[in-house]
Amino acid sequence: MIDPRAIIDPSATVADDAEIGPWTIIGADVHIGSGTVVASHVVIKGPTTIGANNKIYQFSSVGEDTPDLKYQGEPTRLVIGDNNVIREGVTIHRGTVQDRGETIIGDNNLFMAYAHIGHDSVVGNHTIFVNNASVAGHVHVGDWAILAGYTLVHQFCSIGAHSFTGYGSHLSKDVPAYVTVNGQPAEPKTVNVEGLRRRGFSSEAITAIRRAYKVVYRQGLTTEEALVKLREMQQEHPEIGLLTESLEASTRGIVR
Structure with missing residues (x-):
């Protein structure tokens, strides 16, 4: 052989x-x-x-x-x-x-x-x-993450589980779990819904994750304020825990 x-x-x-x-x-x-x-x-x-x-x-x-x-x-x-x-x-x-x-x-x-x-x-x-x-x-890259072609990730960044980076993305901040980012520098766009469906996440779980995404990115909250709400939400929807953990572990700050 x-x-x-x-x-x-x-x-x-x-x-x-x-x-x-x-x-x-x-x-x-x-x-x-x-x-x-x-x-x-x-x-x-x-x-x-x-x-x-x-x-x-x-x-x-x-x-x-x-x-x-x-x-x-x-x-x-x-x-x-x-x-x-x-x-x-x-x-x-x-x-x-x-x-x-x-x-x-x-x-x-x-x-x-x-x-x-x-x-x-x-x-x-x-x-x-x-x-x-x-x-x-x-760099730390979580389970099921997808980095599209020509994605560039700065040292010490973390790419969360089930996240997705668009073609040619430049990252110097952490990407939370479930989040799709794109751009130079990369910006958050939405939840990686298609990826979650392919991996068997239920419609209820995906809806909860999308609500959690809005808490982080659509309500004008600081990361600390968003974490308070996410910890409450994950008691009913444990899937949100991955997003919570990725925010808690961030050392470079998350993409905004």
């Missing part, structure tokens, strides 16, 4: 049923799980752990050192879960000791061509990064 033209460091471990294509380089302290397929011309450097049933396409660079000038060669990590698709030319960097020391990718994510995940970022599950979507260092 390993092409003889691939170069595998002796300290790397590759599951027996994993596939490694020609002219791919697997570096030291790389661990590749069962069923993962790595195409030709891929570079994977460690320390990196890649789980099961991932597909990594040609010319991707996975687990490379960060270009952050603070990085001085410390043994930081990249951890990738299961069932991810990493398309052509994607770049994913390891962490830095100034933060958590590792970059983390969850399960069932799709990273389309030339997407970039910066050092110390944490990406959840079921996300989609469309072509050339890029997140700088220290």
